Amino acid sequence: xxxxxxxxxxxxxxxxxxxxxxxxxxxxxxxxxxxxxxxxxxxxxxxxxxxxxxxxxxxxxxxxxxxxxxxxxxxxxxxxxxxxxxxxxxxxxxxxxxxxxxxxxxxxxxxxxxxxxxxxxxxxxxxxxxxxxxxxxxxxxxxxxxxxxxxxxxxxxxxxxxxxxxxxxxxxxxxxxxxxxxxxxxxxxxxxxxxxxxxx
Amino acid sequence: xxxxxxxxxxxxxxxxxxxxxxxxxxxxxxxxxxxxxxxxxxxxxxxxxxxxxxxxxxxxxxxxxxxxxxxxxxxxxxxxxxxxxxxxxxxxxxxxxxxxxxxxxxxxxxxxxxxxxxxxxxxxxxxxxxxxxxxxxxxxxxxxxxxxxxxxxxxxxxxxxxxxxxxxxxxxxxxxxxxxxxxxxxxxxxxxxxxxxxxxxxxxxxxxxxxxxxxxxxxxxxxxxxxxxxxxxxxxxxxxxxxxxxxxxxxxxxxxxxxxxxxxxxxxxxxxxxxxxxxxxxxxxxxxxxxxxxxxxxxxxxxxxxxxxxxxxxxxxxxxxxxxxxxxxxxxxxxxxxxxxxxxxxxxxxxxxxxxxxxxxxxxxxxxxxxxxxxxxxxxxxxxxxxxxxxxxxxxxxxxxxxxxxxxxxxxxxxxxxxxxxxxxxxxxxxxxxxxxxxxxxxxxxxxxxxxxxxxxxxxxxxxxxxxxxxxxxxxxxxxxxxxxxxxx
Amino acid sequence: xxxxxxxxxxxxxxxxxxxxxxxxxxxxxxxxxxxxxxxxxxxxxxxxxxxxxxxxxxxxxxxxxxxxxxxxxxxxxxxxxxxxxxxxxxxxxxxxxxxxxxxxxxxxxxxxxxxxxxxxxxxxxxxxxxxxxxxxxxxxxxxxxxxxxxxxxxxxxxxxxxxxxxxxxxxxxxxxxxxxxxxxxxxxxxxxxxxxxxxxxxxxxxxxxxxxxxxxxxxxxxxxx
Numbered sequence: 001x002x003x004x005x006x007x008x009x010x011x012x013x014x015x016x017x018x019x020x021x022x023x024x025x026x027x028x029x030x031x032x033x034x035x036x037x038x039x040x041x042x043x044x045x046x047x048x049x050x051x052x053x054x055x056x057x058x059x060x061x062x063x064x065x066x067x068x069x070x071x072x073x074x075x076x077x078x079x080x081x082x083x084x085x086x087x088x089x090x091x092x093x094x095x096x097x098x099x100x101x102x103x104x105x106x107x108x109x110x111x112x113x114x115x116x117x118x119x120x121x122x123x124x125x126x127x128x129x130x131x132x133x134x135x136x137x138x139x140x141x142x143x144x145x146x147x148x149x150x151x152x153x154x155x156x157x158x159x160x161x162x163x164x165x166x167x168x169x170x171x172x173x174x175x176x177x178x179x180x181x182x183x184x185x186x187x188x189x190x191x192x193x194x195x196x197x198x199x200x
Numbered sequence: 201x202x203x204x205x206x207x208x209x210x211x212x213x214x215x216x217x218x219x220x221x222x223x224x225x226x227x228x229x230x231x232x233x234x235x236x237x238x239x240x241x242x243x244x245x246x247x248x249x250x251x252x253x254x255x256x257x258x259x260x261x262x263x264x265x266x267x268x269x270x271x272x273x274x275x276x277x278x279x280x281x282x283x284x285x286x287x288x289x290x291x292x293x294x295x296x297x298x299x300x301x302x303x304x305x306x307x308x309x310x311x312x313x314x315x316x317x318x319x320x321x322x323x324x325x326x327x328x329x330x331x332x333x334x335x336x337x338x339x340x341x342x343x344x345x346x347x348x349x350x351x352x353x354x355x356x357x358x359x360x361x362x363x364x365x366x367x368x369x370x371x372x373x374x375x376x377x378x379x380x381x382x383x384x385x386x387x388x389x390x391x392x393x394x395x396x397x398x399x400x401x402x403x404x405x406x407x408x409x410x411x412x413x414x415x416x417x418x419x420x421x422x423x424x425x426x427x428x429x430x431x432x433x434x435x436x437x438x439x440x441x442x443x444x445x446x447x448x449x450x451x452x453x454x455x456x457x458x459x460x461x462x463x464x465x466x467x468x469x470x471x472x473x474x475x476x477x478x479x480x481x482x483x484x485x486x487x488x489x490x491x492x493x494x495x496x497x498x499x500x501x502x503x504x505x506x507x508x509x510x511x512x513x514x515x516x517x518x519x520x521x522x523x524x525x526x527x528x529x530x531x532x533x534x535x536x537x538x539x540x541x542x543x544x545x546x547x548x549x550x551x552x553x554x555x556x557x558x559x560x561x562x563x564x565x566x567x568x569x570x571x572x573x574x575x576x577x578x579x580x581x582x583x584x585x586x587x588x589x590x591x592x593x594x595x596x597x598x599x600x601x602x603x604x605x606x607x608x609x610x611x612x613x614x615x616x617x618x619x620x621x622x623x624x625x626x627x628x629x630x631x632x633x634x635x636x637x638x639x640x641x642x643x644x645x646x647x648x649x650x651x652x653x654x655x656x657x658x659x660x661x662x663x664x665x666x667x668x669x670x671x672x673x674x675x676x677x678x679x680x681x682x683x684x685x686x687x688x689x
Numbered sequence: 690x691x692x693x694x695x696x697x698x699x700x701x702x703x704x705x706x707x708x709x710x711x712x713x714x715x716x717x718x719x720x721x722x723x724x725x726x727x728x729x730x731x732x733x734x735x736x737x738x739x740x741x742x743x744x745x746x747x748x749x750x751x752x753x754x755x756x757x758x759x760x761x762x763x764x765x766x767x768x769x770x771x772x773x774x775x776x777x778x779x780x781x782x783x784x785x786x787x788x789x790x791x792x793x794x795x796x797x798x799x800x801x802x803x804x805x806x807x808x809x810x811x812x813x814x815x816x817x818x819x820x821x822x823x824x825x826x827x828x829x830x831x832x833x834x835x836x837x838x839x840x841x842x843x844x845x846x847x848x849x850x851x852x853x854x855x856x857x858x859x860x861x862x863x864x865x866x867x868x869x870x871x872x873x874x875x876x877x878x879x880x881x882x883x884x885x886x887x888x889x890x891x892x893x894x895x896x897x898x899x900x901x902x903x904x905x906x907x908x909x910x911x912x913x914x
Contacts, residue, residue: 014870017806076806082779084775199856200860291873298861306884307787314788314882315877320884543830552854553827554854555850566834613831615832
């Protein structure tokens with residue numbers, strides 16, 4: 001029970017799973033509330049959510065400190081969105097989760113703040129990607145319906161407003177920045193509070 | 201049924217539970233089948249550790265070193281398979297919020313049985329019979345979060361009894377219950393005991409358990425200090441139990457020795473006139489309430505669960521805006537936001553109100569630090585005995601210390617009235633006396649203090665007047681030195 | 690009448706996803722929403738129908754009246770409306786009893802830890818919301834932010850005030866839940882049962898059939914036009 005040899009160290013206990021679940025509930029609630037408050041600018045939703053959730057993620061990953069935290073987080077987030085009908089989130093986020101895990105490979109990856117931040121930022125890039133997919137997908141369908149009521153010249157002018165690549169890249173960049181900044185703040189809060197109180 | 205021989209247990213390292221639990225030394229305890237044993241003792245004396253040893257969570261879930269033998273039903277609980285352990289013992293925790301897994305009562309009762317793969321038809325049958333036995337059959341299709349604390353406690357016991365385990369472990373079951381719910385609980389435990397179930401209960405409020413307990417085991421500093429049979433315990437005078445920090449009904453008389461001033465009609469009083477509030481969803485609340493709370497006094501607010509005590513306090517604190525009626529302080533009417541800055545609510549669970557990274561910062565939180573404030577802060581820390589904890593992180597303190605910090609912050613604040621919500625719910629005898637002393641200190645400092653409490657000892661020791669709220673009629677009974685005056689609204 | 694089980698919900702969700710990808714016309718989306726309404730009613734969730742329809746109509750309206758300049762925002766509302774049929778079916782999943790959902794998932798060879806996490810997710814969503822409200826009450830009760838706008842002036846401090854209690858409560862909740870779960874046999878290797886029927890019953894077959902037929906009709910209608 002106490003040996004903490006490497007094969008045992010990476011084995012998840014029930015307590016780890018439940019800690020993960022509870023922290024994820026909080027993060028998912030924040031993820032759900034954020035778009036409502038920042039509807040003004042769709043661009044920054046990903047970034048702000050990443051910022052607010054980062055300190056919680058930092059505490060959770062340091063408390064559990066076993067390989068797979070990010071992966072399971074992405075799986076749970078993906079499963080949550082299935083309930084909203086967005087089934088494809090699961091695939092994209094799971095892949096991002098795996099990529100993130102690779103970044104954090106090795107002993108105590110989670111304790112290394114820089115690598116943790118990068119992996120977390122990657123996760124939120126994946127999240128924003130998911131948000132963009134329906135836009136790209138439905139864009140063609142929407143334009144098809146519009147083309148019935150507008151002339152070609154007007155359509156060409158309007159297409160400018162519907163072009164998504166630059167917007168997409170901006171969104172991804174903001175999400176990544178939000179993730180990195182959030183982890184920075186998260187680490188500060190973690191040291192100031194959680195470590196000092198010896199909770200994790 | 202339960203046999204502990206020469207058991208010594210030390211926790212390995214702190215695993216996030218700071219300062220509270222100590223290990224146990226040289227424990228020898230034997231509980232026969234069908235008996236009911238109540239574990240008592242100060243907080244931190246090792247009661248919870250004993251419970252964990254019996255249910256097998258120590259040394260597995262709580263790492264540590266164990267020596268000696270623990271045997272429950274002939275086997276060592278830590279080595280049982282999960283399904284064997286679930287069939288052997290049912291466990292009821294103190295906090296209903298964190299032990300329910302399901303939304304509906306029926307699903308909750310089925311949970312343990314579903315986990316071990318029992319046949320569905322059998323599960324359904326057992327649910328019906330347990331629900332009937334414990335009086336929750338009319339609640340089977342209700343949602344868990346709509347139930348009262350007494351009902352939740354009954355559902356928890358039912359859920360633990362579905363598999364008919366021979367042993368039932370309860371951790372402070374009466375902590376959140378009012379008097380009638382406590383009586384209900386004792387009756388249910390009596391029924392279970394008649395069925396042959398062995399009961400092991402960890403508690404601070406011991407007197408209600410006299411009808412059902414066979415013996416009382418008192419722990420002190422990790423060891424068993426005394427064991428009393430039911431009759432012996434009933435006869436015990438207060439002096440015999442004080443050294444162990446236990447509660448005793450006679451404690452209430454300790455307050456009578458002090459010189460009791462009559463309730464001053466101070467110049468300033470917090471008054472609620474025809475105050476009403478009702479919740480949109482549930483429709484309950486308070487209506488047409490008139491209450492006078494003089495400055496510098498302590499008022500105890502009692503009443504059954506659901507009679508509106510918390511609602512009244514939330515309105516007084518400005519957390520809820522009144523639907524009709526008004527709150528006056530002196531002669532000035534206070535609006536909700538003004539009430540918020542003039543009041544301070546100390547919640548039952550101190551964890552909700554500790555934000556800072558050191559006790560010192562916590563006490564002065566939110567205000568500019570000048571010489572005056574610094575002096576007040578030191579005064580507050582001295583009054584509650586926490587100078588030594590000044591640089592500690594609040595989350596690393598024990599429960600009692602956290603409570604002292606929130607009270608010191610209340611003392612130091614600019615608030616005119618302070619409301620404490622169930623300050624003694626999980627405390628032992630020493631804790632109750634301390635809270636009574638601190639509350640009186642707050643009143644001496646000129647604050648108006650209101651305590652919401654079920655604890656008769658606390659209200660008897662510390663309060664200058666008692667206001668009782670009754671549900672549905674919202675009648676008000678004010679006990680003064682002169683006698684009982686019933687005010688009907 | 691019994692409701693369809695979670696297995697049916699998952700299958701219907703799969704079908705609906707495929708259909709959403711395939712359809713092109715406006716009226717088809719409307720038909721899909723109507724179909725989802727039927728499905729919700731079958732699941733005894735008629736009370737939830739109105740809010741969904743309201744949101745659907747509003748999203749479409751906003752998508753239409755928005756000026757062309759905010760093209761991307763129009764797209765956002767439009768895609769939101771398009772996903773509505775799926776969201777409604779997802780709701781049936783969320784409102785099914787967690788125990789039966791766990792049982793179905795386990796039979797699909799989803800590992801026990803994940804089913805436990807899903808159960809915790811479903812069950813603790815409202816609990817965590819209440820905790821956050823209690824934390825907010827605690828902050829207000831201490832009078833730290835006297836006016837409603839004070840929190841906006843000190844956002845960092847406001848966040849920090851939420852942070853510590855939230856973390857402490859979460860850690861405590863998870864420790865208590867985990868010990869409760871362990872004592873209630875969650876770790877047992879036995880395969881889980883459920884008091885709700887998990888095999889395919891006639892109700893499931895009927896619901897599935899209705900969906901397949903109606904869905905094909907919608908798709909076919911689009912091709913014919």
